[in-house]
Amino acid sequence: MYWAKTRSRARFNLATSGVGSFPLAELPCQPELEINGDSAYGYAPLQQAIARKCGVDADCVVTEMGTTMGNHLTMAALLEPGDDVLIEHPAYELLVSAALYFGAEVKRFARAEENGYALDPEAIRRVLTNKTKLIVVTNLHNPSSALAPDAVLGEVGDLARSVGAHALVDEVYLDAVYENTPPTSYRLGPEFIVTNSLTKVYGLSGLRCGWILAQPDLARAMWRLNDLFGVIPAHSAELLSVAALEQLDLIRRRARGVVEADRALLGEFLAQQSAVSAPRTAWGTTAFLRLHDGDVEELLARLRTDYETTAVPGRFFDMPDHFRIGMGVNTDMFREGLRRLGLALAGQPLV
């Protein structure tokens, strides 16, 4: 995250993970803002709007500062030092750091590149023990954007239930499946906990509108625990979040064209390149590329200095032969960033 905040920016930024920012001026029906409101344990209109979006009861919804905080609160509520937490590999680094912060024993299970990073319940079964408290996955998968179908997630839930554990599914990228968007996996069983926000697919990161879906008793425990961290959210952000949730389809549509144009360009790029490869998906805002020959750190350093272009090093995913690139911000920038990446891969000067 430190790298993302301090080192990822460049003229041609392929190091993004979500869509471009949605400007306040384009939000129809702007709410009348107020500073203070009735948001002790959830601002009711926001609770209801999220519950409606997810098709769940409002008492399953814990609103908080974003998916990252949702993941943190989930672990804070469930983990004791020494508990086993099973986390996919490759994974969003903060998931691993958060589990370690709570003193958990982190065990990794592979999502194999040769299978398009598909979620594999067998790989989970191999590291499952009676000490397992939590199985952690992202859907869509960060960094590859692989989508796990319900049947597979159901098997993950069965594995969790068999040892009295929970399955945490971070769905912050799920709505980037634009056609037949899958409903939340929360509905698959009581062992599921889901985290999400308006950050990645809607370009509304600044609202810090995140939520957790959990069984009501666990949700209540999380509300109480959140008193330690946040106490009361910014009410003006809650009002804006309610307004945004009323216009979600419009907000999502704004970025869809950019994401899809970028994905088409990436497809052409990968078809022409033998130096890199990546499993293709028809959705998502990130792709995880393998560099077949050479050193990723050296490539990305040269890409930054000589070509003003950035991408995320695979070392942040414990896969140093890879790098992640992001779609959905600006297609002209993406096209030129890919062209420069191609030149860097070929060792050709910038023309």
Ligand SMILES: Cc1ncc(COP(=O)(O)O)c(C=O)c1O
């Ligand atoms: C898997 C995953 N979860 C959560 C986040 C952060 O989401 P939020 O802004 O809602 O905290 C990221 C950001 O990169 C992510 O990749």
